[in-house]
Amino acid sequence: MKLLQLCALLIVAHQGASSPGCVCEFKNLEKPFPHDQLRTVEDSASTCNEKYKQQNLQDIDVLLLALEHRMPQLEAMVWELEREDDGDLYGAVSLQVIHNEQVEVLKLIQQLSNSTVGSQLLNTDTERKLQEMKEEMRDLQTYDSMQVVKRDQANTRLKRDLDQCQNGQPRPAPLTQPPQGNCPLGRMVNITGPRITSVAPGSNAYGAWGRDAKPEAGKESWYWLVMLTASNAFAHYVRRFSSLSALIVGASRPGNVQISPSNPTTNTIQGPNAVLYEEALYYGCYNKDAICRFNLTDLSVTSVQLPKGTRFNSKSNFCHTGHTVCYPYTDLDLATDESGVWVIYTTSENFGNLILSKVELGKEPTLGQTWHTSLYKQAVTNTFVACGILYATRYVSAGTEEIFYAFDTTTGLERYDVGIYMQKMSANIMSLNYSPVDHMLYVYGDGKMVSYQVEFE
Structure with missing residues (x-):
């Protein structure tokens, strides 16, 4: 209303002027939004995501599973050699097979060691970057003077609570055998x-x-x-x-x-x-x-x-x-x-x-x-x-x-x-x-x- 009155006064004051309309100056008292800072946070998040994809955190599980299968096999071979060694061709072949299996097991242990060290370094670096991004996001939230983000989050929680109330709490599914195509080792x-x-x-x-x-x-x-x-x-x-x-x-x-x-x-x-x-x-x-x-x-x-x-x-x-x-x-x-x-x-x-x-x-x-x-x-x-x-x-x-x-x-x-x-x-x-x-x-x-x-x- 005050803005309209100001325009009316300006029009009356300049009736004799050749200006065809009213010009109002608008000043934004809020601080400008730091788009560059937001872009930096997005780039950091994307980089972290790519690093996790490249590292493939399932490597350790696969190596442990391989060792879990290989160690009993190696133990069984040694036991078999002790039980059936005839000191001739059979024993020589058995020793060679056991040697080859030992080499494979040592390779797996070395790979597991390298993967563990790499994962620890990745976790430390990622934890530091996540903390930095968390602080930057808190800083960016101060620009939400109208609390749009906060209200949107509240609405999301409310909708979730309403859905749970309307549909009832989901009952736990009975324990069954995994589907035939659902391999526990992945594809x-x-x-x-x-x-x-x-x-x-x-x-x-x-x-x-x-x-x-x-x-x-x-x-x-x-x-x-x-x-x-x-x-x-x-x-x-x-x-x-x-x-x-x-x-x-x-x-x-x-x-x-x-x-x-x-x-x-x-x-x-x-x-x-x-x-x-x-x-x-x-x-x-x-x-x-x-x-x-x-x-x-x-x-x-x-x-x-x-x-x-x-x-x-x-x-x-x-x-x-x-x-x-x-x-x-x-x-x-x-x-x-x-x-x-x-x-x-x-x-x-x-x-x-x-x-x-x-x-x-x-x-x-x-x-x-x-x-x-x-x-x-x-x-x-x-x-x-x-x-x-x-x-x-x-x-x-x-x-x-x-x-x-x-x-x-x-x-x-x-x-x-x-x-x-x-x-x-x-x-x-x-x-x-x-x-x-x-x-x-x-x-x-x-x-x-x-x-x-x-x-x-």
Whole structure:
């Protein structure tokens, strides 16, 4: 009102002047807002954030987890050497394996030491910068003379309290198993190696090997091997090894466990993609669209019938090089991960695209939840499952394989751009399986047994 009266007086006083309007001078008594100071605080916060991303604070957890797995393995190897050393070739190989494992453990300890020092320096520097930013923000809040920020914060708290009052306090969720795709280690980011390289006894081109994904007590260091000894398609026994050293030198202890007296016949292993879980071998049944489970303890065999239209007897194999090279009797692929056993197959109704099903374990195993993918089977070299995620590989060259595809069973999302490469020791991969015991990939190809370390976030 006073401003209008002032303008009216000015107009009356200058009626005779040539000025066409009224000019009022406005003076802001508040201090100018320091935009440069605010920009400096924002830049400091952005820099701190980038530093944390670069440092990756999960490194220490990953290294500790790796040591947690490696130390018991090293201890078991030393104990095995003391128990079975014959003073000859077996002892020499065992010492070399133990030496290699010690080198890996020492590397992990050094990495852990470096990461710890780096994290301590980062935390100290960040704490100092956060304190400086906190003081600068308090200074900037003094410019909020109309208390807009304070009222906005109060309104936010009030809205939150009202929502809680209206909806009631949330009840705690019941404890359940984590979803199949929710890996406690994070997503898979790399494959390193090969770490172990050996030649299968007899150099049979097709087969599978690895460790029991859920071993019995006392058998944590055991390995198993299946070689297709008849026409590169069939096998009728499982070979056991009490340690890695025993496997490398070919000392089969406790020896072979026979499924059937002849080969091939009923219950014969058909195809190279077999896995071991809880002292039971899962594999493709001979001349049937079904999965067989061979119990290594009581020597019994039970089977799981696959859906109608499932392709078997070498009708839908893994292939490479533009589908010109295919691996016979790879219609069914068995896999293990943290949650159990899986089967990967195709049906006529799904046009040859991969299908993934969970095998529900029990006295009589059954087929559980099933997922359909858009990935064509014969464009794939092999598959495996880790933390509820299906991965597929393809042939790049005689020395390189690419993990290019992933299907998450939790979200149902597919990716064709995984882009993880692995160095091969032979051109072909007949079987490929992930072990949750040591987070390794076990590969069998052209008579060679090779393993790779899986790296997670």
